[in-house]
Amino acid sequence: EVQLEQSGAExxxxxxxxxxxxxxxxxxxxxxxxxxxxxxxxKGLEWMGRIDPNESESKYSPSAQGHVTISADKSINTxxxxxxxxxxxxxxIYFCARVDSSGYNFxxxxxxxxxxxxxxxx
Amino acid sequence: xxxxxQSPSSLSASIGDRVTIxxxxxxxxxxxLNWYQQKPGKAPELLINGVSIxxxxxxxxxxxxxxxxxxxxxxxxxxxxxxxxxxxQQTFSRPRTFGQGTRVEVK
Numbered sequence: 001e002v003q004l005e006q007s008g009a010e011x012x013x014x015x016x017x018x019x020x021x022x023x024x025x026x027x028x029x030x031x032x033x034x035x036x037x038x039x040x041x042x043k044g045l046e047w048m049g050r051i052d053p054n055e056s057e058s059k060y061s062p063s064a065q066g067h068v069t070i071s072a073d074k075s076i077n078t079x080x081x082x083x084x085x086x087x088x089x090x091x092x093i094y095f096c097a098r099v100d101s102s103g104y105n106f107x108x109x110x111x112x113x114x115x116x117x118x119x120x121x122x
Numbered sequence: 123x124x125x126x127x128q129s130p131s132s133l134s135a136s137i138g139d140r141v142t143i144x145x146x147x148x149x150x151x152x153x154x155l156n157w158y159q160q161k162p163g164k165a166p167e168l169l170i171n172g173v174s175i176x177x178x179x180x181x182x183x184x185x186x187x188x189x190x191x192x193x194x195x196x197x198x199x200x201x202x203x204x205x206x207x208x209x210x211q212q213t214f215s216r217p218r219t220f221g222q223g224t225r226v227e228v229k
Contacts, residue, residue: 035218106153106213
């Protein structure tokens, strides 16, 4: 079964660092990109960026650039989303999603992780 | 960034109704338009990619269409499991922007 398994919920203080993970299984991890999508409480979906796990090449949205780092370790089929200094406004659910890098399905996200809730509060 | 304007933001409908949601792109996005369904507390699920290509396992009561830069998601006969929020997304260019969502509620 193809799936993405995300790490568990986190509660952090402003200024702290955090790394959440997304582990792929049931498919060739390096044949697909991993995208990260944010959903703030009660709000819509926001694309943050994506990584090519094979090349470790990342692309970011303008709003995410410089605030988060997307990385991957292809040896353990895992992608990461990392913050060096969290803000209260980072409170959200973060989803990872698989993207066919060939463009065969128009770069749609066909498999999603279950989401990781990140709460940042003093 | 390409703005995706989705309408309506919410709608109330009854079982068996035909429902249409519209998504307008701020510029040409060719066929790079996808639709997702999200239920409360769950991750989004891909329904349609490339304007009208139904994802495997998705009911044929869902269909997608286009007229210029206006895209539609139609549910031909609303079922209880269809009450959810629907999002369009353009994947023509980065950042991959989503519409603001349409919440489909029970009338």
